[in-house]
Amino acid sequence: MTFVRPKIVSNSENQQDWYAMIGAANERDGDAVEMLARALRLIATSWPLLMIARIVLLCQAIGWWQIGGLVPEYDFLLFAGALLAIDACVMIAPRIQGFARLSPNQQLIIAAPFVALSSALFTTSAAAILAGNGFKLMVVTLTPAMLAIAIFGRQRLLSIAYGLGGIIAFVSNIPAISLLAPLLIFAAGVAMVMAVEFRISRHATAHIRRSSLTGDQAKAFLVDLELSGRGWFWETNRAGNIAYLSETLATQLGRKAQDLIGQPFSSLIAPPDPGAAGEGQRTLSFHFTARTAFADLAVQAAGTGGERWWSLSGHPVVTPFGQFLGFRGSGTDLTEMRRSQAEIARLASIDSLTGLANRVQMQTSLEQAISDRRGIINDCTLLLLDLDRFKEVNDTMGHPAGDALLRQVAQRLLRLVGTNGKVGRLGGDEFKIVLPGANDLKDVAKLADDIIHALSLPYSIDGSQVVIGVSIGIAVAPADGNCAETLIRNADLALYAAKADGRGLYRFYAPAMHADAEDRRQLEQDLRQAIAGGELHLEYQPVVCASSERITGFEALIRWNHASRGPISPTTFIPIAEEAGLIGSIGEWVLRTACCEAMHWPEETRIAVNVSPIQFANPAFPSLVMSALANAGLAPGRLELELTEGVFLADDANTDTMFAALKGVGVRLALDDFGTGYSALGYLKTAPFDKIKIDQSFVRGAAIKGSRNGAIVKSIVSLAEALGMETTAEGAETLDELSLIRSLGCSHIQGFVYGRPMPFEATLTLLETNNGYARAEGPKAASRDPRPASLRAVSLSHQGHIYPGRARNISRHGAMIEGLLEVPVGTVFDIEIAKGLTVRGTCRWSREDRMGVEFAEPIEIEQLRADQGRDKGVSDIADFYRDNWRQAS
Numbered sequence: 036m037t038f039v040r041p042k043i044v045s046n047s048e049n050q051q052d053w054y055a056m057i058g059a060a061n062e063r064d065g066d067a068v069e070m071l072a073r074a075l076r077l078i079a080t081s082w083p084l085l086m087i088a089r090i091v092l093l094c095q096a097i098g099w100w101q102i103g104g105l106v107p108e109y110d111f112l113l114f115a116g117a118l119l120a121i122d123a124c125v126m127i128a129p130r131i132q133g134f135a136r137l138s139p140n141q142q143l144i145i146a147a148p149f150v151a152l153s154s155a156l157f158t159t160s161a162a163a164i165l166a167g168n169g170f171k172l173m174v175v176t177l178t179p180a181m182l183a184i185a186i187f188g189r190q191r192l193l194s195i196a197y198g199l200g201g202i203i204a205f206v207s208n209i210p211a212i213s214l215l216a217p218l219l220i221f222a223a224g225v226a227m228v229m230a231v232e233f234r235i236s237r238h239a240t241a242h243i244r245r246s247s248l249t250g251d252q253a254k255a256f257l258v259d260l261e262l263s264g265r266g267w268f269w270e271t272n273r274a275g276n277i278a279y280l281s282e283t284l285a286t287q288l289g290r291k292a293q294d295l296i297g298q299p300f301s302s303l304i305a306p307p308d309p310g311a312a313g314e315g316q317r318t319l320s321f322h323f324t325a326r327t328a329f330a331d332l333a334v335q336a337a338g339t340g341g342e343r344w345w346s347l348s349g350h351p352v353v354t355p356f357g358q359f360l361g362f363r364g365s366g367t368d369l370t371e372m373r374r375s376q377a378e379i380a381r382l383a384s385i386d387s388l389t390g391l392a393n394r395v396q397m398q399t400s401l402e403q404a405i406s407d408r409r410g411i412i413n414d415c416t417l418l419l420l421d422l423d424r425f426k427e428v429n430d431t432m433g434h435p436a437g438d439a440l441l442r443q444v445a446q447r448l449l450r451l452v453g454t455n456g457k458v459g460r461l462g463g464d465e466f467k468i469v470l471p472g473a474n475d476l477k478d479v480a481k482l483a484d485d486i487i488h489a490l491s492l493p494y495s496i497d498g499s500q501v502v503i504g505v506s507i508g509i510a511v512a513p514a515d516g517n518c519a520e521t522l523i524r525n526a527d528l529a530l531y532a533a534k535a536d537g538r539g540l541y542r543f544y545a546p547a548m549h550a551d552a553e554d555r556r557q558l559e560q561d562l563r564q565a566i567a568g569g570e571l572h573l574e575y576q577p578v579v580c581a582s583s584e585r586i587t588g589f590e591a592l593i594r595w596n597h598a599s600r601g602p603i604s605p606t607t608f609i610p611i612a613e614e615a616g617l618i619g620s621i622g623e624w625v626l627r628t629a630c631c632e633a634m635h636w637p638e639e640t641r642i643a644v645n646v647s648p649i650q651f652a653n654p655a656f657p658s659l660v661m662s663a664l665a666n667a668g669l670a671p672g673r674l675e676l677e678l679t680e681g682v683f684l685a686d687d688a689n690t691d692t693m694f695a696a697l698k699g700v701g702v703r704l705a706l707d708d709f710g711t712g713y714s715a716l717g718y719l720k721t722a723p724f725d726k727i728k729i730d731q732s733f734v735r736g737a738a739i740k741g742s743r744n745g746a747i748v749k750s751i752v753s754l755a756e757a758l759g760m761e762t763t764a765e766g767a768e769t770l771d772e773l774s775l776i777r778s779l780g781c782s783h784i785q786g787f788v789y790g791r792p793m794p795f796e797a798t799l800t801l802l803e804t805n806n807g808y809a810r811a812e813g814p815k816a817a818s819r820d821p822r823p824a825s826l827r828a829v830s831l832s833h834q835g836h837i838y839p840g841r842a843r844n845i846s847r848h849g850a851m852i853e854g855l856l857e858v859p860v861g862t863v864f865d866i867e868i869a870k871g872l873t874v875r876g877t878c879r880w881s882r883e884d885r886m887g888v889e890f891a892e893p894i895e896i897e898q899l900r901a902d903q904g905r906d907k908g909v910s911d912i913a914d915f916y917r918d919n920w921r922q923a924s
Contacts, residue, residue: 058190059140069358071139074190075146079129081186086122089157089179096171097164118160121153138355147196154180154200162204176201265367269349271300272361275323284366287343288336300362305337319347326351326359333369344369386460388438389445397459397467401519404471405512412513414473416456418483419526420448422464422490423504423538424681430652431689436496440503443496447489451482476511476543480870483507483541491539506533507541515544528552535610536828536839547837559615561597562608566620571595573628574792577801578643578763578785579809581777586802586809588641588675590785591629592792593621602856604884606841613649622650623659630667630674632795637807641673643705648681652689657696664700671701677728679707691721698723705763709751719758727755729781731766735851736844738771745775752780770815787882788813830867831855842868847893849876851885858886868894 060067125146128134134142158176165172180197187193260266267281277300285292288303295303304319322329328350336343349364384396392400404415422444429437441464448458448466456470470479490505508530516522528548533540535555565571575589595603612618626644633642650656664671676697682690697704705726706719729751737744748764755762764776767786776784789809790801801809829842829852840854845868852866862878866888876888 057143057192057195058187059143059192068139069354071143071190074188075139075142076129078146078186078190078193079126082122082126085179085183085186088182089175092175092178093161093164096161096168096175115160118153118156121149121156125149125153143190143192147192150183150193151196151200151203154183154197155204158201158204266365267367268363268365269300270352270361270363273359275300275362278361287368303337305335322349323362333373342370344373389442389460391445391449391466392457392459394459394461397457397461397469398519400457400459401467401469401522404469405517405519405522412517413471415512416470416474416479417510417512417522417526418468418470418479418486419508419523419530420466420468420486421506421530421534422466423506423534424648425464425503427648427652427681428496428501428503432496432499432501436499436501439496440494440501443494444490448486451485451489474511479509479511480541480543483509487539487541504539506530506538508533508544509541510544531555532839534614537841540828545837551839555611558603558608559611562595562611562615562617565595565597566617566624570598571621571624572794573625573632574794575798576785576792577790577798577809578641578783579789581764581781581784584789584809584811586640586807587783588643588673589633589636589798590643590677591625591645593625594792602883604854604856606853606884609647613647618647618649619653622647623663626660627663627666630663630669633673634667634669635795635799636802638670638673640802640807641675641703642669643675643677645677645707648679651678651682651693654693656693657700660697660700660702664702672703675703675705675726677705677707680709683722694723719754724758724760726761726763726783727751728763728765728785731786732843734764734766734772734776734786735768736772738769738775745779748776748781749779756780769813770811773811773813791882827868832865832867833862842866845894847890847895849879849887849889852888853885855886856884857881864888 058071060071128146128149129142134145137145157179161172161175165175180201183197184194187197267284268279269277269281269284270279272278276297277295280292280295282292285295288295301320301323318329318332319334322332330348332347334345334347336345346367346369347364348366349362352360352363354360384393385391386393401415401417404413406412425437425440428440441460444466445458445460448468452458452468452470456468459467459469461467486507487505490503492502494501494503508526508528510516510522510526510529512522515525525544525548528551529542529544531552532545532548533542535551536542572594574592574594576592577586578588578590579585580587593605593609595605595608597603609618612621629642629644633640636642646656653659660674660676663669664674694704703725704723705728706722706724707728708730709727729748733744733747733751735744736742737748752762761782762780763783763785764781765785767773767776767784767788769788772786773784773788788811793801827842827845829840831838831840831852838855840852842850842852844851850868858878858881860878860881864876864878865873866876867873872894874894875891877891878886879889880887
């Protein structure tokens, strides 16, 4: 059995049906309401035709000659006057203000009783006069009724009322005189209602006039507003075409207002840009179509010869009867405000100091470079840069100088990268470079080399020469990460690896770096615990007079014996301490401990303590030195502070002031690792050094036939003698090296040939055993291949593990490698010396963090030199020192 679901008719549908049946209008439909109002006015205008038709038909039926006999009768005159009054109401009412204020539907309902009374009075009168002639009565009554229906048209309620009035008159057979009483009562009621409505309307109008502007005032205010340029007005017709436009706006468009009348208002608005965020044109079209009001809608003007923005407000214009006439509104110029907003947005996305993109914009650029709108992963390269030794410059020369340095770094980066990528500053001394698209790794490596070289050149800051460096970490998408967060993390790991390998380097990301970073983090945590738990200790290496072999002093060397890892080299944990901000506390502990223990040595025996550039930059460092000397009771002349060339990176008054303060305390100053720094010898003219320590890379191998290290050592010794300074040759291990160094004129020697670093108790034994003299012990070095003075980062692979290291003095058959502690002799490594150059090597000897490695196959030294683009040849170094010695002499 099939059930048919009944149709549910809503109340609104029933209401619409009733409206259509009686000829009323839907008040939500402005057109229908307006048509009804017009129809009622036409009915009132056409009503006299009905009156004339009644008179003519009635006179014709009675006979024109008999009308005179009816006029004197009282009933005839009374009915004729009442009928005329009712017809007059029908004709005049639509023109009365109070009646016209009513809605057309209300006017229709009020008019219906009047039409019914008019029909009833006329029908009753005709029936009374033509009682004896039914045919004439039918013609006289039906003909006006048909004419009335034609006049009423679609307003069926009036037709029904007219018909009901005539039917009631026939059916009720009420005497004509009895209809006058209800007629008069009804007419009086309608008159009272209209009078009250008129009175209310008049008072309301008077109140509005008293509390509102007059038309002239309002017009004057609007004209003033338009002329001031702060706003303008517009209006459209129902079709959306311009009906009015302020002359102010037309002038902005380079047109006359009258020329724009009739054109679509949408033609003034620029079409929406598919790639832009603005939706003003689309929203405006929606409001025009939906006929809804809108406010403060931002749109871009069309055809203004430049970018111009407007703020539009408008509302639909509707008659009291709901008829839509168009839109009317106002507008203001948003151009300057939009420019201000754009400038604010620009400032929010750039680094105010350097003008580069800031962290937020660089993050957005990286995300866009990695993934497009479709989610497809693209190729791109990320470089993270960290300036080396910037903090020292900032601390010694001040923040304004640091800011000036950062601006110069930014300009150099922009010149190097050009249009190939985007350069940004993350904050502090950190920079980021994003290279979109696929990039050849060789080109990326060359760019990194160029950046390191360019940023390492001297900077001129307030008349002073400043030298810094940079370390770079590189990650490539999608191989090293398919999202911004992963790529940044991996590039950061590569940056840490570059800094750990000696700074001034670049490193590509490798998966093994995760383990290295975790190991570094754990090592930092262990170092903090070691400092707090007193796990660090000092060892001392003797410094011997070259001519008499008397022990003139000891160098304090920090050591860390890790609970689980064993001895950890200072070259491993000191950089970690510097980055973690621990070097200050470690340096103070070393200074105080060394001074206290030196009090147990003979009075002429000195103690040498290494000083970090970070310690040297601390203005309170001289006070710390005096405090350590006073607490220990040590004479200032017995303390020798060893400084590296890094303290001269900021060649300013602060450096000179620190030197003067330290010399004022009375301590000795030694320049450590001379020849491995920045080769700027000008500072030796003014710096009050007492000693120059020749780096061990020039001492080791100096006795080998063909080595030019001896020439370099000779140049340094001559330079020191010319400046009145002592010299100490570090790293002497063989008797041949000892003999050569003595012959070259070095005043002091420090190395394994006279003793390894030893505990404090061992120093007392050494001084007592030989009465303060040292005895040279060691191998007489055999002839071997020349090993040029060099230092380069290498990677060692053993049983799946990768270890970073530094190779010194590489020859064709071997090298000395630092960075791995206590390596068992015979251990085999695969050593990556340079990109594309990997050789297998075997550990032949091991001392602390150094080991000698023999290569399985000889390598080409010339190829290695060509790869090492920034290294100068040994002969160039010797010539350089020789030239500077001549100038100093």
